[in-house]
Amino acid sequence: xxxxxxxxxxxxxxxxxxxxxxxxxxxxxxxxxxxxxxxxxxxxxxxxxxxxxxxxxxxxxxxxxxxxxxxxxxxxxxxxxxxxxxxxxxxxxxxxxxxxxxxxxxxxxxxxxxxxxxxxxxxxxxxxxxxxxxxxxx
Numbered sequence: 001x002x003x004x005x006x007x008x009x010x011x012x013x014x015x016x017x018x019x020x021x022x023x024x025x026x027x028x029x030x031x032x033x034x035x036x037x038x039x040x041x042x043x044x045x046x047x048x049x050x051x052x053x054x055x056x057x058x059x060x061x062x063x064x065x066x067x068x069x070x071x072x073x074x075x076x077x078x079x080x081x082x083x084x085x086x087x088x089x090x091x092x093x094x095x096x097x098x099x100x101x102x103x104x105x106x107x108x109x110x111x112x113x114x115x116x117x118x119x120x121x122x123x124x125x126x127x128x129x130x131x132x133x134x135x136x137x138x
Contacts, residue, residue: 030065043131057071080094090110094106094109
């Protein structure tokens with residue numbers, strides 16, 4: 001049983017270590033995510049799933065690094081930035097209006113994975129809580 005647990009843990013470490021491609025550049029990320037609509041498919045806030053807060057909301061990450069959010073309350077606007085790091089995780093910075101629920105996404109997120117169809121992010125807060133955010137292309 002101990003060997004199985006060790007093997008499973010090692011597999012997870014390898015998956016997470018290789019999932020964030022160091023080949024990504026700001027230009028390649030712009031190409032992958034820009035000018036398409038995305039939705040939050042998963043949002044874990046420290047100790048609970050809060051994905052429901054983002055139902056019916058779409059996000060468009062534009063090539064000029066702005067975000068247009070569409071929902072029943074009207075459009076909202078913000079900014080995004082992908083930064084490359086040679087020594088740690090790449091970062092995806094989101095800055096949206098300071099109102100619920102958008103303010104929960106305002107952060108300097110660690111990139112887990114970015115592809116043509118998914119953006120997976122993680123944040124470890126100062127108190128040690130972990131947040132996960134996943135966008136999928138609509």
